[in-house]
Amino acid sequence: MDRPRITIFDTTLRDGEQSPGCSMNVEEKLRLAQQLDRLGVDVIEAGFPIASAGDFEAVQRIAATVRRPIIAGLARACKGDVDRAWQALQGAARPRIHVFLATSDIHLKYKLRITREQCLEQAREAVRHAKSLCPDIEFSLEDATRTDVGFLCEVVEAAIAAGATTVNIPDTVGYSMPEEYGNLIRTVREKVAGIEKVTISTHCHNDLGLAVANSLAGVQGGARQVECTINGIGERAGNASLEEIVMAMRVRPDRYAYETAIASEQLYASSQVLAEITRVPVQPNKAITGRNAFAHEAGIHQDGMLKNPLTYEIMTPQSVGVPDSRLVLGKHSGRHALALRCEQLGHKYERRELDEIYRKFVVLADRIKKVQDSHLLELMQDFGSKGGNNGNGSQGRKFSPTGTLSFPRAASAAAGAGGNESHPAQVSGSAGQAQPRPGCPAPANWFGGALVPVTDHHSEQDDYLWGV
Numbered sequence: 001m002d003r004p005r006i007t008i009f010d011t012t013l014r015d016g017e018q019s020p021g022c023s024m025n026v027e028e029k030l031r032l033a034q035q036l037d038r039l040g041v042d043v044i045e046a047g048f049p050i051a052s053a054g055d056f057e058a059v060q061r062i063a064a065t066v067r068r069p070i071i072a073g074l075a076r077a078c079k080g081d082v083d084r085a086w087q088a089l090q091g092a093a094r095p096r097i098h099v100f101l102a103t104s105d106i107h108l109k110y111k112l113r114i115t116r117e118q119c120l121e122q123a124r125e126a127v128r129h130a131k132s133l134c135p136d137i138e139f140s141l142e143d144a145t146r147t148d149v150g151f152l153c154e155v156v157e158a159a160i161a162a163g164a165t166t167v168n169i170p171d172t173v174g175y176s177m178p179e180e181y182g183n184l185i186r187t188v189r190e191k192v193a194g195i196e197k198v199t200i201s202t203h204c205h206n207d208l209g210l211a212v213a214n215s216l217a218g219v220q221g222g223a224r225q226v227e228c229t230i231n232g233i234g235e236r237a238g239n240a241s242l243e244e245i246v247m248a249m250r251v252r253p254d255r256y257a258y259e260t261a262i263a264s265e266q267l268y269a270s271s272q273v274l275a276e277i278t279r280v281p282v283q284p285n286k287a288i289t290g291r292n293a294f295a296h297e298a299g300i301h302q303d304g305m306l307k308n309p310l311t312y313e314i315m316t317p318q319s320v321g322v323p324d325s326r327l328v329l330g331k332h333s334g335r336h337a338l339a340l341r342c343e344q345l346g347h348k349y350e351r352r353e354l355d356e357i358y359r360k361f362v363v364l365a366d367r368i369k370k371v372q373d374s375h376l377l378e379l380m381q382d383f384g385s386k387g388g389n390n391g392n393g394s395q396g397r398k399f400s401p402t403g404t405l406s407f408p409r410a411a412s413a414a415a416g417a418g419g420n421e422s423h424p425a426q427v428s429g430s431a432g433q434a435q436p437r438p439g440c441p442a443p444a445n446w447f448g449g450a451l452v453p454v455t456d457h458h459s460e461q462d463d464y465l466w467g468v
């Protein structure tokens with residue numbers, strides 16, 4: 001049974017980096033690109049080379065280092081931009097030039113001050129020039145969802161005739177509704193000559209909270225590439241979230257019978273690496289990767305989960321790489337616990353490397369008592385990334401005594417409030433509120449003296465460690 005394959009185009013390093021507070025330096029971009037490689041994305045948009053020397057260098061370094069995925073560089077529809085992008089992509093194993101031009105009347109009139117005819121000609125020229133340099137060309141019609149549909153089809157057709165191999169229909173301003181967006185993709189597929197030779201792509205923004213829904217509607221309309229970002233970061237309200245799109249397809253193949261090459265067990269690590277680099281924390285109730293995404297607080301939920309996880313869980317935490325343990329790492333933690341946590345954070349080590357990491361870890365633990373994921377990430381960063389677990393790990397469930405459900409006494413405190421909730425996988429109770437929850441004994445009592453007790457609840461990492 002062959003399902004259509006959806007190309008996952010990650011733009012965390014380009015559109016994502018444009019979000020306030022999310023800028024990254026070259027080293028950080030390279031590190032994230034390596035994690036995106038482990039995650040299995042098909043295309044990494046590494047930057048906008050003409051925008052700055054830093055962007056240029058980042059694209060160049062990523063192109064030289066990350067060899068499996070396609071590496072894309074963004075360019076406005078003009079010769080200077082295209083040449084600069086191509087220059088940055090020289091060392092890439094699989095380069096793609098991504099050319100864009102606005103097509104909506106409002107952008108043409110007020111931003112570009114050109115007519116539709118000029119726009120059409122500029123698109124044609126830019127794609128033709130890019131094609132003379134590189135076989136893989138993507139063309140994006142900025143503000144496509146507010147573009148006259150007849151004109152949009154005309155531009156797409158011209159771009160294909162000039163050599164574009166992917167045509168992207170962005171909802172740049174996050175204005176579209178799912179049905180409308182799906183229909184737009186369908187119209188492009190039906191009306192544009194030559195469309196069967198190219199890949200149609202979605203690129204949706206989240207201004208109305210519909211980026212993921214729109215992207216999925218676009219796929220149903222015939223798009224075979226989705227542009228998205230880790231944690232949904234991006235301009236304004238952000239881009240479509242990669243992890244949500246991938247897991248929607250994986251959890252509901254009955255509605256979305258499509259394949260992606262994403263190693264879903266790497267989703268959590270990717271989210272953590274990005275949050276750690278940008279220092280922008282993931283919202284607690286963020287789907288898939290938020291610290292409460294798999295936390296069940298209401299008593300009736302916990303009771304159901306213990307009897308059969310399917311009562312409230314539509315996917316396992318393990319399937320997206322969420323650590324299934326709330327164990328806090330301290331100096332009494334063993335090598336195995338450390339190796340496991342490193343792996344969950346996207347770093348897998350050989351035995352000898354692990355020995356060295358472990359030695360450093362013990363020294364650190366002795367000094368700061370409670371080693372949080374952020375410390376561990378820093379420690380691993382110092383050591384240098386040594387590849388990751390890209391395999392299809394076990395989907396099996398391991399509810400250890402210290403796993404997701406080890407809040408039996410918290411249950412009684414919360415049971416009243418959430419008792420009638422019946423929606424599957426609902427995270428009820430106090431989303432966003434730090435624990436320990438009322439009624440919980442001190443953490444030290446749960447695990448005895450072998451683990452470092454958590455007595456404060458102020459840091460993100462504490463919340464995560466105790467809240468998953």
Ligand SMILES: [Zn+2]
Pocket residue numbers: 015172203205234235239
């Ligand atoms: Zn965008």
